[in-house]
Amino acid sequence: MEISNYMRNEHRSCDESFAKSEHAVNNDDFKEAFKHFEDFMIETLNHFAKEEEILFPAFEEATGSTEGPTMVMCHEHNQVRQLLEKLKDAIKNEDKKEFFSVADTLMILLQQHNMKEEQMLYAMCDRVLQQQAGDLVEKMKEH
Amino acid sequence: MFSHGLSLDQAPPLSVIMRFFLTIPFFGVLAAFGILFADVQNLGNWDIPQTVAIVHLLLIGVAAMAMIGALFQMLPVLAGAAIAEPLYHARWTHLLLIIGTLMITAAFYFNTYIFMHPAVPLLIGSFGFIIYLMLSKLAAVENKTPSVVGMMVSLSSLGAGLLLALILTAIFMGADFGMEPLQLRSLHLRFMLAGWIGTLVMAVSFQVIEMFYVTPPYPKFVRSFFPLGVLFSLLLYTIAIFADSVIASVADVMLALLFLCFSLVTLRRLMQRKRPVADATVWLWRTAMISLLLSSLSAILHIVAGIDGAVHFFALLFGYFVLSVIFAMSYKIVPFLVWFHLNAKGVLETPLMGDILPAKAATLHLWLHWVLGVCGLFLLLTPYAYKGIALLLGAGLIIYGVNILRALKIYNSLKDKGLL
Ligand SMILES: [Fe+2]
Ligand SMILES: [Fe+2]
Numbered sequence: 001m002e003i004s005n006y007m008r009n010e011h012r013s014c015d016e017s018f019a020k021s022e023h024a025v026n027n028d029d030f031k032e033a034f035k036h037f038e039d040f041m042i043e044t045l046n047h048f049a050k051e052e053e054i055l056f057p058a059f060e061e062a063t064g065s066t067e068g069p070t071m072v073m074c075h076e077h078n079q080v081r082q083l084l085e086k087l088k089d090a091i092k093n094e095d096k097k098e099f100f101s102v103a104d105t106l107m108i109l110l111q112q113h114n115m116k117e118e119q120m121l122y123a124m125c126d127r128v129l130q131q132q133a134g135d136l137v138e139k140m141k142e143h
Numbered sequence: 144m145f146s147h148g149l150s151l152d153q154a155p156p157l158s159v160i161m162r163f164f165l166t167i168p169f170f171g172v173l174a175a176f177g178i179l180f181a182d183v184q185n186l187g188n189w190d191i192p193q194t195v196a197i198v199h200l201l202l203i204g205v206a207a208m209a210m211i212g213a214l215f216q217m218l219p220v221l222a223g224a225a226i227a228e229p230l231y232h233a234r235w236t237h238l239l240l241i242i243g244t245l246m247i248t249a250a251f252y253f254n255t256y257i258f259m260h261p262a263v264p265l266l267i268g269s270f271g272f273i274i275y276l277m278l279s280k281l282a283a284v285e286n287k288t289p290s291v292v293g294m295m296v297s298l299s300s301l302g303a304g305l306l307l308a309l310i311l312t313a314i315f316m317g318a319d320f321g322m323e324p325l326q327l328r329s330l331h332l333r334f335m336l337a338g339w340i341g342t343l344v345m346a347v348s349f350q351v352i353e354m355f356y357v358t359p360p361y362p363k364f365v366r367s368f369f370p371l372g373v374l375f376s377l378l379l380y381t382i383a384i385f386a387d388s389v390i391a392s393v394a395d396v397m398l399a400l401l402f403l404c405f406s407l408v409t410l411r412r413l414m415q416r417k418r419p420v421a422d423a424t425v426w427l428w429r430t431a432m433i434s435l436l437l438s439s440l441s442a443i444l445h446i447v448a449g450i451d452g453a454v455h456f457f458a459l460l461f462g463y464f465v466l467s468v469i470f471a472m473s474y475k476i477v478p479f480l481v482w483f484h485l486n487a488k489g490v491l492e493t494p495l496m497g498d499i500l501p502a503k504a505a506t507l508h509l510w511l512h513w514v515l516g517v518c519g520l521f522l523l524l525t526p527y528a529y530k531g532i533a534l535l536l537g538a539g540l541i542i543y544g545v546n547i548l549r550a551l552k553i554y555n556s557l558k559d560k561g562l563l
Contacts, residue, residue, distance in 0.1 A: 015357050015417065016417070018357075019357055019417035019418055019419075022418055022419050022420070023419045026419040026420060075487075079486055079487075082486075097497070100420060100497065101495040101496065101497030101498065102495055104422075104495075104496050104497060105479070105482055105495045105496045105497075107355075107357070107418070108354070108355065108475065108479045108496075109479075109483070111354040111355070111357075112220060112354065115220065115350070115354060116220055116223075119221070119223070119286055119288060120223040120286070123285070123286045
């Protein structure tokens with residue numbers, strides 16, 4: 001459960017920053033919004049990097065598959081990355097309508113992505129990476 | 144080691160889901176016509192064949208279609224296992240369901256019972272296969288979350304409800320099993336409304352309320368025990384109905400209380416959501432949960448205080464609850480899937496959800512849906528309010544159909560422009 005718990009907490013923490021950013025845009029405070037958005041973007045990209053550079057390679061090595069679930073997850077990371085850029089532009093242009101339109105799409109994409117990871121991929125990681133779980137989490141914390 | 148079909152990339156083709164969703168307005172409008180042309184005195188009586196026909200148009204033609212479409216999409220995400228050849232299975236089950244629904248409702252509405260014989264195998268065959276398909280996938284899930292358990296309870300109840308329907312039809316055609324049709328009907332409707340639809344909405348809510356609106360998760364107690372509580376109450380009712388009517392009433396009250404608490408928790412979660420914007424879907428969920436709350440209260444009033452009229456409000460509010468959930472779900476799922484499939488095809492400048500299903504279009508439907516709810520209140524004054532209900536129901540479903548079709552048109556116009 002070590003990996004699951006650690007990664008799940010990161011997902012929740014990203015959600016918090018994002019919600020703060022939405023609140024600021026809703027109050028037309030784009031400066032505040034940008035601050036929270038930056039937190040969200042850094043946290044999210046960092047989380048993706050931990051998965052792509054540490055967790056997924058370890059999983060792929062343990063299961064011997066590189067074309068399975070991890071590949072799909074990486075593809076969705078790229079979809080999220082595109083939307084993050086769009087969201088940044090919307091805040092810079094102080095375009096509230098565009099912001100919420102991108103935000104809605106991004107949020108559902110990210111949430112269903114997280115759901116798949118939490119329900120399956122992390123659960124499998126917990127099992128196949130049982131012995132190295134402690135080390136992996138340490139490595140990700142340092143990342 | 145884990146190669147038994149585990150992959151996270153099993154989004155079925157968009158047409159699998161859309162074909163089911165597009166049937167919703169078709170049957171919804173048919174039901175509206177059914178109400179419009181029915182004798183208003185009959186509509187207050189839930190055992191008259193015309194009313195039975197309208198109820199089945201809405202529950203099979205609208206609710207079941209929505210469920211099957213959504214499950215084809217959600218199952219791979221929930222279960223981590225692909226449905227083999229989803230398009231093929233979607234095609235034939237969809238077709239059989241349409242013909243079966245038309246036949247069985249025509250049989251009831253027009254008293255043409257000759258349609259009943261072919262309708263039964265069509266419906267049992269298509270539903271039976273869907274239940275088998277979904278249940279077998281869910282049973283294989285190792286990480287059985289409350290949503291997975293809830294869906295298994297829901298699909299099993301659907302199976303039980305179908306079996307009861309089969310026995311009822313046989314009795315109707317002259318077979319004698321030594322069972323009381325009235326008791327079987329009571330079982331059939333409880334397994335369908337509480338077991339199948341109610342638990343399904345619970346299972347889906349546990350997943351999507353948190354996900355779409357960023358809320359705290361449902362309390363662990365609710366997630367772990369409510370779907371099983373429904374199942375337990377249904378089984379208790381089943382035993383009690385043949386033995387002890389007091390215990391049967393207790394089981395009924397337990398069912399109503401479970402849904403009453405569930406609606407309160409959901410309303411609370413929607414208040415606690417971290418996303419600030421309350422779009423049409425948030426209001427549709429609220430509308431759904433308030434209807435469910437009032438519907439459960441009406442059921443309790445009927446059982447405990449013996450108020451006969453409360454049955455109508457239980458049934459009508461339950462229907463309003465189901466419709467509200469379907470609209471709330473569709474208005475997130477459809478634009479997201481259109482965006483997701485276009486983006487995955489590498490279409491540059493994929494329109495966003497807000498362009499695929501404009502907020503204004505959803506809001507217009509929301510207001511009309513509320514007017515429909517208000518019109519229902521006029522039933523307290525005159526049964527002729529059913530005429531208004533028919534018109535508003537039909538109009539709402541036409542708007543829904545237009546909204547869904549618009550999204551599909553955007554998909555079709557861009558789907559070949561992808562780079563991948
Ligand atoms: Fe990820
Ligand atoms: Fe993740």
